[in-house]
Amino acid sequence: xxxxxxxxxxxxxxxxxxxxxxxxxRKLLAAFASGGHVLLEDYPGTGKTTLAKALxxxxxxxxxRIQFTPDLLPSDILGVSVFDQRDRAFHFHEGAIFTDILLAxxxxxxxxxxxxxxxxxxxxxQVSIEGRTLRLGELFFTIATQNPxxxxxxxxxxxxxxDRFAMQFALGYVAPEEEVAMLSAxxxxxxxxxxxxxxxxxxxxxxxxxxxxxxxxxxxxxxxVDLVRETRTVPxxxxxxxxxxxxALVKAAQALALLDxxxxxxxxHVQELAVPVLAHRLVIDPQARFSGVxxxxxxxxxxxxxxxxx
Amino acid sequence: xxxxPLLLGAAVLFWGWATGLLLPAIAVAAILEGAxxxxxxxxFSRRDFNRVSDLCAILFAGSAIYLFTAVGGxxxxxxxxxxxxxxxxxxxxxxxxxxxxxxxxxxxxDLSVFFWTLRKKAADEPxxxxxxxxxxxxxxxxxxxxASAANVRTPAYYASLCLLAAWALWSRRSRRFSSLWxxxxxxxxxxxxxxxxxALHRVQQKLEEVAFEYISGLVRRDTDPFRSTxxxxxxxxxxxxxxxxxxxxxAAGQGAPILLREASYNVYKSPAWFALGAGFxxxxxxxxxxxxxxxxxxxxxxxxGVSAYLNRGRGVLPLPARAMEIDGLAVVRLSxxxxxxxxxxxxxxxVTYRVRVGPGALLDAPPTDFDVGVAAAESVAVAxxxxxxxxxxxxxxxxxxAVAAFFRTNFHYSTYADQPVGGAPLEDFLVRKRSGHCEYFxxxxxxxxxAAGVPARYATGYSVQEWSPLxxxxxxxxxxxxxxxxxxxxxxxxxxxxxPPEWVDAEAAGVASAFEPVSDFxxxxxxxxxxxxxxxxxxGVGRYLVWLLVxxxxxxAWRLYxxxxxxxxxxxxxxxxxxxxxxxxxxxxxLIADRLAVAGLGRRSTEPVSTWISRLEEGHAPVATDTLxxxxxxxxxxxxxxxxxxxxxxxALRARVEAWLAAPGTGxx
Numbered sequence: 021x022x023x024x025x026x027x028x029x030x031x032x033x034x035x036x037x038x039x040x041x042x043x044x045x046r047k048l049l050a051a052f053a054s055g056g057h058v059l060l061e062d063y064p065g066t067g068k069t070t071l072a073k074a075l076x077x078x079x080x081x082x083x084x085r086i087q088f089t090p091d092l093l094p095s096d097i098l099g100v101s102v103f104d105q106r107d108r109a110f111h112f113h114e115g116a117i118f119t120d121i122l123l124a125x126x127x128x129x130x131x132x133x134x135x136x137x138x139x140x141x142x143x144x145x146q147v148s149i150e151g152r153t154l155r156l157g158e159l160f161f162t163i164a165t166q167n168p169x170x171x172x173x174x175x176x177x178x179x180x181x182x183d184r185f186a187m188q189f190a191l192g193y194v195a196p197e198e199e200v201a202m203l204s205a206x207x208x209x210x211x212x213x214x215x216x217x218x219x220x221x222x223x224x225x226x227x228x229x230x231x232x233x234x235x236x237x238x239x240x241x242x243x244x245v246d247l248v249r250e251t252r253t254v255p256x257x258x259x260x261x262x263x264x265x266x267x268a269l270v271k272a273a274q275a276l277a278l279l280d281x282x283x284x285x286x287x288x289h290v291q292e293l294a295v296p297v298l299a300h301r302l303v304i305d306p307q308a309r310f311s312g313v314x315x316x317x318x319x320x321x322x323x324x325x326x327x328x329x330x
Numbered sequence: 331x332x333x334x335p336l337l338l339g340a341a342v343l344f345w346g347w348a349t350g351l352l353l354p355a356i357a358v359a360a361i362l363e364g365a366x367x368x369x370x371x372x373x374f375s376r377r378d379f380n381r382v383s384d385l386c387a388i389l390f391a392g393s394a395i396y397l398f399t400a401v402g403g404x405x406x407x408x409x410x411x412x413x414x415x416x417x418x419x420x421x422x423x424x425x426x427x428x429x430x431x432x433x434x435x436x437x438x439x440d441l442s443v444f445f446w447t448l449r450k451k452a453a454d455e456p457x458x459x460x461x462x463x464x465x466x467x468x469x470x471x472x473x474x475x476x477a478s479a480a481n482v483r484t485p486a487y488y489a490s491l492c493l494l495a496a497w498a499l500w501s502r503r504s505r506r507f508s509s510l511w512x513x514x515x516x517x518x519x520x521x522x523x524x525x526x527x528x529a530l531h532r533v534q535q536k537l538e539e540v541a542f543e544y545i546s547g548l549v550r551r552d553t554d555p556f557r558s559t560x561x562x563x564x565x566x567x568x569x570x571x572x573x574x575x576x577x578x579x580x581a582a583g584q585g586a587p588i589l590l591r592e593a594s595y596n597v598y599k600s601p602a603w604f605a606l607g608a609g610f611x612x613x614x615x616x617x618x619x620x621x622x623x624x625x626x627x628x629x630x631x632x633x634x635g636v637s638a639y640l641n642r643g644r645g646v647l648p649l650p651a652r653a654m655e656i657d658g659l660a661v662v663r664l665s666x667x668x669x670x671x672x673x674x675x676x677x678x679x680x681v682t683y684r685v686r687v688g689p690g691a692l693l694d695a696p697p698t699d700f701d702v703g704v705a706a707a708e709s710v711a712v713a714x715x716x717x718x719x720x721x722x723x724x725x726x727x728x729x730x731x732a733v734a735a736f737f738r739t740n741f742h743y744s745t746y747a748d749q750p751v752g753g754a755p756l757e758d759f760l761v762r763k764r765s766g767h768c769e770y771f772x773x774x775x776x777x778x779x780x781a782a783g784v785p786a787r788y789a790t791g792y793s794v795q796e797w798s799p800l801x802x803x804x805x806x807x808x809x810x811x812x813x814x815x816x817x818x819x820x821x822x823x824x825x826x827x828x829x830p831p832e833w834v835d836a837e838a839a840g841v842a843s844a845f846e847p848v849s850d851f852x853x854x855x856x857x858x859x860x861x862x863x864x865x866x867x868x869x870g871v872g873r874y875l876v877w878l879l880v881x882x883x884x885x886x887a888w889r890l891y892x893x894x895x896x897x898x899x900x901x902x903x904x905x906x907x908x909x910x911x912x913x914x915x916x917x918x919x920x921l922i923a924d925r926l927a928v929a930g931l932g933r934r935s936t937e938p939v940s941t942w943i944s945r946l947e948e949g950h951a952p953v954a955t956d957t958l959x960x961x962x963x964x965x966x967x968x969x970x971x972x973x974x975x976x977x978x979x980x981x982a983l984r985a986r987v988e989a990w991l992a993a994p995g996t997g998x999x
Binding site: 235236237238239240283284285286287288291323324325326327328329330 | 912913923933935936937938939940941966967969970971972973
């Protein structure tokens with residue numbers, strides 16, 4: 021299946037469930053197609069989990085979800101060896117992470133130790149347990165949700181973990197008309213139940229290969245790097261965006277270009293993704309944060325400061 | 331420089347024309363505008379700029395010293411005018427710094443040049459920049475402002491100001507609006523400015539009137555030798571200030587006189603004393619012009635020095651009793667009257683003089699009919715007291731003693747006057763209240779003496795009693811103003827002060843403040859400055875101060891040019907980034923962008939092309955945005971697709987741009 025059609029089918033399929041969230045779906049698919057993981061941060065009840073499930077169901081892929089709670093242990097995620105009385109040997113029982121699409125729900129409610137169990141898997145697509153390294157599936161994609169950090173019973177994600185996510189964005193509340201439509205749609209049964217796989221795992225892998233072929237000019241690579249570098253010099257920022265951020269920005273821009281049917285990246289793609297790709301990686305000075313500075317605001321300022329190629 | 335060509339030069343020439351400094355102006359204009367013609371630039375460092383800035387500051391200070399101190403043949407202008415002249419010279423004094431900017435590779439001046447604190451900061455963190463300032467426009471504004479100080483009272487000034495402003499604004503106008511709009515707005519501003527200046531002038535006049543009234547209520551009234559209005563009959567507390575008015579220096583080994591008289595009066599009409607038949611006659615100076623003989627005869631040795639401020643160089647001089655001669659008084663015209671008042675008609679703001687005192691002074695004329703009369707209002711009370719004291723039966727000298735004793739024993743001093751009990755205020759004082767201030771005492775004494783048949787006059791002046799350890803001389807404050815009686819006894823006028831001696835302390839208690847030492851010190855500094863300013867003591871020092879500047883300037887110039895580095899500016903190379911990063915930089919799309927920028931619809935540097943086009947669309951700009959989008963799409967492929975575009979598409983881009991540019995009404999506003 022051509023990449024363009026894969027995109028269209030996925031968009032359409034998710035859109036039947038998530039009405040009025042075209043922008044969020046666009047970002048999600050860009051991250052998914054570029055092989056990056058996604059962190060959704062929003063208030064409870066805005067459809068984070070539904071979005072993740074809609075994506076998983078639209079692909080005929082293995083899907084598992086972990087509900088993160090304060091007493092969740094790393095072994096619950098990665099798996100554990102259990103002694104078998106019959107053959108007197110340890111057998112490894114795979115954890116939830118051995119899947120294609122992993123929904124880590126309310127990830128910031130677990131302790132940092134458990135959150136860190138995801139680090140290796142997200143960065144390298146493998147897990148090391150009991151001295152063995154196990155490869156994950158080629159498709160492996162994490163979509164995590166979290167409640168705003170200020171909420172009760174949350175542990176902020178460590179910077180290293182944050183950096184593993186290619187993108188973080190919010191869904192936001194939909195327009196009143198969309199909300200009414202949602203009520204009507206869910207009157208009888210949840211539209212999520214009607215979602216059937218519309219693309220195959222192979223299609224997705226093919227899509228990811230196509231993304232890598234999208235052309236990026238040196239000038240735009242430079243522009244992406246300039247944006248990232250600029251975040252490191254802004255006053256009030258303790259930790260700027262990493263080189264991994266530049267990489268994620270260009271990759272996601274490639275995916276977005278493909279999503280738009282283009283064969284090459286244009287400056288608009290880079291600009292559109294700057295906030296979702298860069299903002300969550302910044303660590304803001306506590307003093308600046310208390311004076312109202314937000315990471316999102318900083319990235320928006322940076323975009324308004326660095327001259328864009330035309 | 332950021333100003334359009336020749337604007338700065340024109341501003342400088344305008345300044346030169348208005349202030350009459352045309353030759354320096356031509357030189358400065360040539361230097362500043364010449365910077366556009368020469369291909370080289372000097373690589374001034376921040377320290378060089380600091381030095382030039384210091385040079386300008388020293389030139390400014392030097393000019394100020396020169397203008398304020400130069401005397402004699404070198405004197406350009408006097409006092410207050412010097413400030414105006416200094417203001418007029420400002421563009422010349424600032425020219426070195428602006429010239430340095432014009433010829434520097436930086437093209438701007440670092441802000442730290444102007445502030446010590448920023449300089450310190452710059453020295454602490456060499457990398458940090460404190461912000462740069464382009465002096466071109468501020469300098470043009472300075473020229474126009476300084477030209478205003480020349481006060482050319484013709485429409486030419488405002489016209490030139492508008493012309494220069496229009497010139498500067500024209501080059502910076504928004505291309506988005508037509509020139510007609512621009513011109514109309516400017517015309518409105520010009521008219522509003524003119525009307526505003528007239529209104530401002532009106533307001534200033536009004537304010538000046540109000541301020542004058544206010545201030546004249548505050549300052550000391552000049553002594554009027556013809557009339558002295560007393561506070562007799564006033565209710566409430568008498569308030570006098572602490573200000574030091576006179577400084578008295580008796581000759582070595584002699585005590586200070588107790589009273590310094592300014593004037594005496596002969597007719598009382600409550601509440602004022604008048605001097606009748608007291609016309610002034612000029613006093614002729616002796617050879618040398620600074621010695622004035624008030625009475626004939628050889629000058630005695632006994633003398634006292636007095637320093638007094640004169641309001642606008644005019645006023646009555648305080649003199650000790652029996653003054654015969656005034657020495658060292660540098661005034662143009664002096665006159666005296668037969669009641670002993672000596673008046674300066676034309677002089678300086680501060681006079682210092684020595685008064686020689688002799689026994690046979692004839693300054694005060696013998697008594698006339700005016701000196702014996704008692705007005706009807708007070709006659710009953712006065713006659714009653716005179717009867718009680720049995721004055722008529724005593725010899726004249728004893729009458730004085732009796733009157734003094736009467737006041738000494740029965741009266742006390744008070745600056746506070748409460749409700750009158752009844753009758754004339756003076757009658758109240760004499761018969762019932764028996765307390766009052768010096769004017770009561772003096773007036774009552776004069777009237778009593780007259781009732782007793784002794785000719786008497788009412789004298790006003792100052793009582794000398796405070797020795798200032800700071801200044802090592804006597805000082806006389808405003809609250810030491812005093813009045814007393816003059817009595818004609820045995821062919822001479824004698825001072826008779828019947829006010830109880832505690833009056834000094836009583837008045838001091840009324841106004842004493844914790845700040846008195848400070849204000850006294852300041853007063854002394856002002857006095858020293860005034861004395862120096864009015865040409866005493868340090869005469870001609872100013873001319874030498876000017877010469878001190880010469881080595882200073884030479885040293886600065888040497889330090890500045892000893893470290894000069896000349897570098898050829900490589901502006902072409904510095905502009906822009908390596909060309910390799912810019913494939914497709916020759917795209918014709920930029921022609922459209924330039925055309926729209928001229929129309930005020932330019933793309934912002936951080937705005938991608940599609941955002942820009944959307945913005946134009948939302949702003950209902952007269953631009954065919956659909957076509958523009960198509961062209962932009964081709965342009966993007968040419969620019970950002972590493973594979974580039976084919977020759978035919980390249981041709982299509984070119985053709986479309988040409989068609990767009992040729993189409994009427996695209997981006998012409």
